[in-house]
Amino acid sequence: MTRAPRPQGSTPPARPAWRGIGVLCLLAIALGCAWMAWQTHGRRAQAPGLTALAALPDGAVWLAINQELWHLDAQGRLKSRQPIRETGLSAAPLRLAAPDQRSLYALVPKAREVAVLDASTARLQRRIALQWPSDLPQDSGAIDLAVAPDGRIALAHAAAQAVLLFDAQGRLLARSASKALAQPTSVWWDDDDLWVADASQHQLLRLSGSSLATRQTIQLSAKVATRHTVRGVHHPRAGIDIHAPVATLIRLEPGSRTGLVTYEWADGMEIGQDAGPQGQPRDLAWIGETLLVLENFELRLLRFDVDRRALGDFGDMAVQRWLEQGFKDRERLRRMQWAWAGGGALSLLLMLGLASTLLRSRPAHQPEEAANARALRWLDENPAWQAVQLEQEHVRETIELQGAEGGLWLVLSNRRLVAFRVEGQQTLPRGAWHRTDVSSVELTAGKTPGQWRLGARSPACRLRIRLNDGTVLQGGAQSRETAERMAAVLRLGMPPAASPVSTEPSAAP
Known part of the structure; x- marks a missing residue:
């Protein structure tokens, strides 16, 4: 059998080089944008805003803001700003407490100790090593702190479902009864009693200040039972006026940082204090009969009187300008992060599309x-x-x-x-x-x-x-x-x- 000769096929045109170069350029842009977004996220993490508050007996306050401690006098004038690293703390504090005019107690994340700072200079004075129960998780710590005038330290430990009581030297005095609490998130003193907020059971429990035995239980309003209680303080008129609330709480919406301040009565009645449509209350304290609330969305120090009327923001003009600038800087970082992330995602999509055509496309004329x-x-x-x-x-x-x-x-x-x-x-x-x-x-x-x-x-x-x-x-x-x-x-x-x-x-x- 013979076969007629066949001409060789024409040489296929070269695959366009610009596609490969484009893929590499888009990949480089996507990686660069991802890197910048990650860096910006790290900068945002270093600026969490207002996180903790402690009021001294003379009306002055300490604020934890970003990576600094601010000391404001009773008129709202800034007395000092101390970087966290210069105070001796290992991290920004979760909670601050000032039982007297001399000492400022600080609780940092996952710590097995409490730091005691000088209430005037924020310099580290000592660390109180806590006699930690051996059965508690090794990689978790307390989330709230309350210090009595005699130095007793109460900690809320949500992971352990317990409240722990220590003396001034850190020796363990008592532990709440097993299964009495499901998720304790906040503790505060009321004379010799200790109040605890249970976020899972939506309850307030008054415990003995020595044995932690339960003395009273208040079931929070079922109408807003989905709100998560994260912070509570004693109301200044509780025990004095029979019609006064027993506590002031911060309660957040489910899975959100937004929430409101609420006033809780012994019969379970609750009245909310609006902190704004996007308000993110983080901490609060009573200074006499004035309530000071850290609002972290706009970085404001909100004030309300005992009848829940809004007062002007706490802090003089200089403090207000610094807070406003901090808010603008944080918003700028947030927009930058989303812009870098969006640019990286867009570059990645374009790269994938171009790479897909490059991989799938073959010359129209094969040999x-x-x-x-x-x-x-x-x-x-x-x-x-x-x-x-x-x-x-x-x-x-x-x-x-x-x-x-x-x-x-x-x-x-x-x-x-x-x-x-x-x-x-x-x-x-x-x-x-x-x-x-x-x-x-x-x-x-x-x-x-x-x-x-x-x-x-x-x-x-x-x-x-x-x-x-x-x-x-x-x-x-x-x-x-x-x-x-x-x-x-x-x-x-x-x-x-x-x-x-x-x-x-x-x-x-």
């Missing part, structure tokens, strides 16, 4: 030998053709077509057109026709030649051959050059009366 490789291999190796080949019959062209009804392998010889049905790797006879039995040949360009769709390459062109007996052989061809030559040979063998319809495929760009 002819490669595009028609399977048909050529079948011609040499498949016994199906040898079984039907006639004497003195020579192959002119062979091609594989892919269509909706399955694959076809066409062999065009000097005498006839032979078709085989392709099923996987098998080829089964479909029929054979003399070359003069061809009535029309149509050749059209593929819609997206060379592109990949669902794991298969789109055909370079489509070949449709209609025979006199009504048979239609059609499908997509990967080799445009082979299809063009086969169509030209078939047209030469058609009777002069036939009028083939032919649309030549456009040249590849």
Whole structure:
């Protein structure tokens, strides 16, 4: 058997270099944006805003703001600003407490000790190592602190579901009864009694200041039972006015930092104090009959009188300007973080899109030998053709077509057109026709030649051959050059009366 020589396919155009360069540039931009977003997030984490408050007996206050401790006098004038690292604390405090005019107690996250600072200078005076129960989790710490005038220290430990009581030297005096509390989040002293807020059971419990035995339980209002109590203080008129609340709380909305200040009565009645539509109250303290609230969204020191009327913000003009500037800086960091994150995400999406086209796109013109490789291999190796080949019959062209009804392998010889049905790797006879039995040949360009769709390459062109007996052989061809030559040979063998319809495929760009 001989076969007519086949011209080599044209050299495929080079894949555009700008795509690869674009992918690398977009990847670099995405990584750079991600790095800047992470750095900005770290800067925001170093500026959590207002976190803790302690009021001294003379009306002065200490604030924990970002990584500093601010000391304000009773008129709201700034007396000092101390960086946390210069006070001797290992981190910004969760809670501050000032039982007298001389000492400022600080509780830092996951600490097994309480730091005692000088209430005038915020310099570290001593550390009280606590006699920690051995059965408590080793990687957790207390979340709230209350110090009695005689130095007793009460801690709320939510993970251990307990309140712990220590003496002034840190020796363990008592522990709340097992299962008495589900999630204690705040403690405060009321003379010799200790109040604790249980966020899970929505209760306030008054405990003995020596044994921690429960003396009174107040069930909070069921109307707002979903709110999470995070902080509480004793109301200044509790025990004096029978109509006064027993406590003032900070209660947050579920899964949110926003919330409000509430006043709680012994019968469970609750009245809210609005801290703004996006208010984030963090801590509070009574200075005489004036309530001071740390509002962390706008960095404000809100004040209310004992009848819940709003007063002007605490702090002189200089303090207000510093707080306002702190709010602007934090908002700028927040916008920067989102801008960097958005830029990184957009760059990543563009990179993925460009990389997808780069990986899926192949040259529209493969080398002819490669595009028609399977048909050529079948011609040499498949016994199906040898079984039907006639004497003195020579192959002119062979091609594989892919269509909706399955694959076809066409062999065009000097005498006839032979078709085989392709099923996987098998080829089964479909029929054979003399070359003069061809009535029309149509050749059209593929819609997206060379592109990949669902794991298969789109055909370079489509070949449709209609025979006199009504048979239609059609499908997509990967080799445009082979299809063009086969169509030209078939047209030469058609009777002069036939009028083939032919649309030549456009040249590849």
